[in-house]
Amino acid sequence: MKSRRLTLLAMLAALSAVGAAIKIPAIVGSVALDSFPALLAGALFGGPAGAAAAGVGHLLSALFSGMPLGPLHVLIAAEMAILVCFFSFLYRTGKHWLAGILFIIGNSFAAPLPFLFLMGEAFYLSIVPSLLAGSILNTVTAILIIPRIVRALEHTIEGKTT
Numbered sequence: 001m002k003s004r005r006l007t008l009l010a011m012l013a014a015l016s017a018v019g020a021a022i023k024i025p026a027i028v029g030s031v032a033l034d035s036f037p038a039l040l041a042g043a044l045f046g047g048p049a050g051a052a053a054a055g056v057g058h059l060l061s062a063l064f065s066g067m068p069l070g071p072l073h074v075l076i077a078a079e080m081a082i083l084v085c086f087f088s089f090l091y092r093t094g095k096h097w098l099a100g101i102l103f104i105i106g107n108s109f110a111a112p113l114p115f116l117f118l119m120g121e122a123f124y125l126s127i128v129p130s131l132l133a134g135s136i137l138n139t140v141t142a143i144l145i146i147p148r149i150v151r152a153l154e155h156t157i158e159g160k161t162t
Contacts, residue, residue, distance in 0.1 A: 003046065005097070007129070008037045008044070008045075008153065009045055009049050009052075009053070010040060010137055011058050011112055012036070012037045012038070012044075012049075012053050013039040013041075013052070013053050013057070015036075015037035015040075016037040016038055016053050016054070016056055016057030016060065017034075017056070017057065017060045017134065019030045019032060019033035019035070019036060019057060019061075020033075020034040020058075020060040020061035020063075020064055021064055022056055023063075023064075023065070024087055024130075024133065024134060026127075026130030026134070026139070027057075027126050027127070027129060027130050028126045028127045028130060029130065030058075030135030031130050031133060031137075032057075032061040032064075032134070033134075033137065033138060033141075034054075034057035034058060034060065034061045034138075035054065035084075035107070035134070035139070035142075036108075036123035036138045036141050036142050036145075037057065037117070038050050038051075038054035038057050038084045038150060039084060039087055039091075039103070039138065039142035039146070040052035040142060040145070040146055041053040041054075041133070042054075042084045042085070042088030042091065043087075043088060043091045043092065043142070043146045043150070044054055044149075044153070045090040046059070046074070046088055046092070047063075047084065047085035047089060049083065050084040050087070050088045051081035051082070051084050051085050051088075052081070053084070054077070054080040054081045054083070054084040054138075055077040055078065055080060055081045056077075056087070058064040058073065058076055058077040058080045059073060059074075060079050062076070062077075064123065075114060075162065076111065079111040080107070080111070081152070083103055083106045083107055083111065084105065084117075085100060086099075086104075087099045087100070087103045088101070090102065090132075091146075096143055097143065100139045100140070100142070100143045102137040103135065103139050104109065104136055104139050107131060107134075107135040108128060108131045108132040108135045109128060109132075111151070112124055112127050112128060112131060113130070120131075130161065
């Protein structure tokens, strides 16, 4: 029951780590596939679980790439956690596509806003296309695959045996 849910959440956190290692070349650095497992965790287990997977996934992604923004990655991890919480809330209330659209907008345009002031307009304008591409890929994958995974894991999540 609870141990099954914890095991599934640990597997999703591990998948975030694997996704963090899968890099898509970008204009500035690279974009990782670490958000999909966090979105899945949020859809299955709620906002706090998804937030934990998102934060861990981003920090691992940053670690794998050499922490190019240094301690600012903690800010990015917090932003990712908040965005996944919003996604989870909307997704679990049946607003799947709205959750996805708002996650894409938040992750692509709102989350990098602090860097507009910290690193300048050129950095912001150069990172947004990469974030947009990565956000779309992660989010569309999540929106399409989550219902199938939920059906497959329905008995495991509820603690039933088949």
